[in-house]
Amino acid sequence: MMDKIKKIGIDIKMAFLLIGISIILMLIFKINFTQLILDNSEIIIKIVYLTAIAMGISTAIHFVIPEDFAEKHLRDSKLTHLFYATLLGVLTPGPVYAIYPIVIVLKKKGIKNPILVAFLTGQTIIGPARAPFEIGFFGLKFYLYRILLALIMGPIAALLFIFLSKFWPDKKRAD
Amino acid sequence: MIKKMLSYYNKKLWRTLFLVFAGVLFAITLGSLMNIEVVNVLKQKIPLPLQLLYAELLGFISPGPRYIIYPLLIKLHEFGINIGVIVALISGHVLIEPSTFFVEAGFFGFRFPVKRFAVSLVVTYIAGAVTVFVGKFL
Numbered sequence: 303m304m305d306k307i308k309k310i311g312i313d314i315k316m317a318f319l320l321i322g323i324s325i326i327l328m329l330i331f332k333i334n335f336t337q338l339i340l341d342n343s344e345i346i347i348k349i350v351y352l353t354a355i356a357m358g359i360s361t362a363i364h365f366v367i368p369e370d371f372a373e374k375h376l377r378d379s380k381l382t383h384l385f386y387a388t389l390l391g392v393l394t395p396g397p398v399y400a401i402y403p404i405v406i407v408l409k410k411k412g413i414k415n416p417i418l419v420a421f422l423t424g425q426t427i428i429g430p431a432r433a434p435f436e437i438g439f440f441g442l443k444f445y446l447y448r449i450l451l452a453l454i455m456g457p458i459a460a461l462l463f464i465f466l467s468k469f470w471p472d473k474k475r476a477d
Numbered sequence: 478m479i480k481k482m483l484s485y486y487n488k489k490l491w492r493t494l495f496l497v498f499a500g501v502l503f504a505i506t507l508g509s510l511m512n513i514e515v516v517n518v519l520k521q522k523i524p525l526p527l528q529l530l531y532a533e534l535l536g537f538i539s540p541g542p543r544y545i546i547y548p549l550l551i552k553l554h555e556f557g558i559n560i561g562v563i564v565a566l567i568s569g570h571v572l573i574e575p576s577t578f579f580v581e582a583g584f585f586g587f588r589f590p591v592k593r594f595a596v597s598l599v600v601t602y603i604a605g606a607v608t609v610f611v612g613k614f615l
Contacts, residue, residue, distance in 0.1 A: 317499035
C-alpha cells in the first residue's frame, strides 16, 4: 500500500491535497458545492475544452521537436544560447514536473546551469499549451505580450544567475 | 504515427483533466471567498509597488498546476486589479514553487533553487512593473 502511494506522482499527490483543502474550506465557510459549480459553470466548461485544445498542442509539439534538439543547440552560456534556451523552454509543453527529466538529462550532457535557468524560466512562464487559456480569457495581445516578456525574462534570469554564481558558486555534485 | 499521437494525447488528457479539476475546484472555492469590497480595500490600502511584490510572493507559495490560477485571475481582472499585478501573480505562480524548490534541491543541490528563487523574484517584479506601464495597450 505504502509502495503504491510512493509511486504516485507528486502532481497527483498535490491534486489530492488541493481537493482536500477545497473540501475543508467548503466546510469551514459553509460553501454550497452545487451552487459553487453552477455559479462557475461557464469558466469550468471553458477550462475543460481549453485543456483539451492545450493537450492537443502539447502532443503535436512533443512529436515534432526531436529529443536531442536542446543538447545540439545549447552548449555555452552565450547570450544567444540563453535566448535559444528560453525560446526552447517557451516551445516545450508539459507540466513542470515533466520537464525535470529533460533538465537532468541536459545537465548530465554538460549543459551549464545558467542555460538550464533560462530554459526553466521560459518553460514555466509561458508555453504553447497556455495559448488557449490566455487568448480565451485575456485576448491575443496579452498572450503575445507574455511571450515577448518570457523571451526577455529568460536571458535576464540566466544573466542574474551568472552574476549571483560569482559570489555563491554552485557546488559540484558527485553523482 | 497518428495512432501513437492519439494514444499519447489520450493518456495525457485524462491525467491533466484530473489535475485541472483539482486546481479549478481549489481556485473557484478561493474565488467564492473573494469579493469586490475586500479587493477595493486592498487596492486602496496597498500601494501598487507593494501589490506587485505581494502578488509574486503569493504566486511563489501557491501550490498546484499552472491552469488553476486562471479562474482567480479572471475574478481579479473583473475587480479591476492592475494588469501588472496579474502578470506578477501568473509569472510568480509558475516560476518557482515550494514543491519544485525541493525537487531542484534534490537534483542540483540547494544553491541552485535558492539562486533561482532570488533571480525569479527580481525578474517577476520587473515583468510586473513593466506591465503596469504598458498595460493600457494590452
